[in-house]
Amino acid sequence: MGIVLEKLFYGDLRPNECILPANSEYLSLDQKISSLMDAYHKKLSPEEYDELENLIELLGQSTSIYSAAAYTEGFRLGALIMIEVFGGTDLKGGSSE
Template identity: 30%
Template sequence: MILEALFNGEIYASENVVPKSDKFREATGEIARIMSFFEDKLSKEDYALLEKLCDSHADEGNMTNEVQFKYGFTMGVLMMCEIFHSPFFPPTK
């Protein structure tokens, strides 16, 4: 049941839902390739800073995705409320 899963913390889309497209796999492969390149070229300190930059960029993207998800979900719920209260959807008795 969805309410039980929410209550028990079993729903966490940013960890459980991962794109399965070839384009996504190519992008992650390219990131790994570029990071390997820089790992060989940079000092340990500079590479650690690059990793921190990548982590911060990922955090920023996750925060943006969260806000957009909340907005979209709220918009969907508001649309449902509007539909159920419209004169085109008469209440049943």
């Protein structure tokens, strides 16, 4: 366990850089986005295309913030589950309250 904590401390643990959804729909959507961006690049004036890129950048930032919050909440839930499992709480229907 110490190795994971050290990697986290030194900034060597970056799970967000290892994520590549295996879902074929994701890859298809990514290709469609690229094709549409190419089409808009040809269709719009440079100023209009810059505005579109700025909008997409803002959406990306918003999505990133939401994803970080979802990751954090998922991690917390996972930790709570581990505490419950290793804490010996009766998981067979008994309530701990």
